[in-house]
Amino acid sequence: MLPLPTSQEDIQALIKERDRYRRECDIFKVEKKQLLKENINARRFQYVPAGHFYSPIPDLDDVHHRAESLFAINRHSAPGVNLNEAAQLSLLETFAGYYRDLPFPETQSSGHRYFYLNPAYGYSDAICLYSMLRHLQPRRMIEVGSGYSSCATLDTNERFFQNRLACTFIEPYPQLLESLLLPGDRERLTLLPTPLQAVPVETFQCLQANDILFIDSTHVSKIGSDVNYIFFQLLPSLAAGVYIHFHDIFFPFEYPQAWVMEGRAWNEAYLLKSFLQFNDTFEIVFFNTFLEMFHADKFEKLMPLCLKNPGGSIWLKKIK
Incomplete structure (x- = not known):
């Protein structure tokens, strides 16, 4: 268990950090809401589903099966x-x-x-x-x-x-x-x-x-x-x-x-x-x-x- 802050300076620092996290949470909530909205709209107008060979979104099952080669790293990988x-x-x-x-x-x-x-x-x-x-x-x-x-x-x-x-x-x-x-x-x-x-x-x-x-x-x-x-x-x-x-x-x-x-x-x-x-x-x-x-x-x-x-x-x- 962490010790409770004792000085006014420590308390103010914790309040400042709490407020920062709250601001970041608010930003992430807005971004999440926007992404969900975009995802709904995207599904409505998709030419082909995600993972289809005409889609830029990969088939994650295929990625999983080929992971060893797809994510291999050596000096000659570029x-x-x-x-x-x-x-x-x-x-x-x-x-x-x-x-x-x-x-x-x-x-x-x-x-x-x-x-x-x-x-x-x-x-x-x-x-x-x-x-x-x-x-x-x-x-x-x-x-x-x-x-x-x-x-x-x-x-x-x-x-x-x-x-x-x-x-x-x-x-x-x-x-x-x-x-x-x-x-x-x-x-x-x-x-x-x-x-x-x-x-x-x-x-x-x-x-x-x-x-x-x-x-x-x-x-x-x-x-x-x-x-x-x-x-x-x-x-x-x-x-x-x-x-x-x-x-x-x-x-x-x-x-x-x-x-x-x-x-x-x-x-x-x-x-x-x-x-x-x-x-x-x-x-x-x-x-x-x-x-x-x-x-x-x-x-x-x-x-x-x-x-x-x-x-x-x-x-x-x-x-x-």
């Missing part, structure tokens, strides 16, 4: 994709130089926006984002899909860049981000509460070498989707030298078996894998799950906290 392994390992050594200055607490704490034990953007992802920011020292960052990752950026910006990094957040459901901001944040950042597809391509022309386009999308390629907009409009329009982050990408560009079996028919990773095959315009800079799978010893030595939650981020650079 033919045609240049993983730039030596360059990634070199960058890991560079990142290790920033590790001792990590500013993030484990749980929600006063004066911090980000904390590791959040439900969406854990240890490895946040540590790599922090390290990339320290390494690149960008002037501008545009984030597509905002929340706890935004908090990691804002904490790093405040502590190491004196808020010089110009941040734009594109998030059609900004309630979570707004609940995590500190006083004064709203005046320093740009928040576009709109779907990405409604944001003109010209908005991204301000990004120059070492600036960042941070993407945490809906993860679904379909007609009119944000994912299609990213691959078919945004990426080709970026200036050389811009860095791009994709979230929920796991080596070898497959989704975790548990996610697939619970019905997540995401497909962004497959599109990204195809995009990177034989691609000499974009290069992989850092792929944390790939490195953690095959070089766990280096993480244990240099950045051990990353192994507490391997995350799922890939960083690219447009080189020409």
Whole structure:
């Protein structure tokens, strides 16, 4: 049994944490209601049922029977994709130089926006984002899909860049981000509460070498989707030298078996894998799950906290 809080400070911290969980529950309830509504509508207008060979939604019985081969992992699971392994390992050594200055607490704490034990953007992802920011020292960052990752950026910006990094957040459901901001944040950042597809391509022309386009999308390629907009409009329009982050990408560009079996028919990773095959315009800079799978010893030595939650981020650079 946990001891009861005794100080007023402990009580206020618990109240704050309770209120945060209540806000998150409210957001999840709204999302669940919307998903249920969409599911009912989808069944009404389906051309073929889920699992049919004309459906993008997989047959989970088939996935289960073929799981051993479908989810197999080895170094050669991404033919045609240049993983730039030596360059990634070199960058890991560079990142290790920033590790001792990590500013993030484990749980929600006063004066911090980000904390590791959040439900969406854990240890490895946040540590790599922090390290990339320290390494690149960008002037501008545009984030597509905002929340706890935004908090990691804002904490790093405040502590190491004196808020010089110009941040734009594109998030059609900004309630979570707004609940995590500190006083004064709203005046320093740009928040576009709109779907990405409604944001003109010209908005991204301000990004120059070492600036960042941070993407945490809906993860679904379909007609009119944000994912299609990213691959078919945004990426080709970026200036050389811009860095791009994709979230929920796991080596070898497959989704975790548990996610697939619970019905997540995401497909962004497959599109990204195809995009990177034989691609000499974009290069992989850092792929944390790939490195953690095959070089766990280096993480244990240099950045051990990353192994507490391997995350799922890939960083690219447009080189020409």
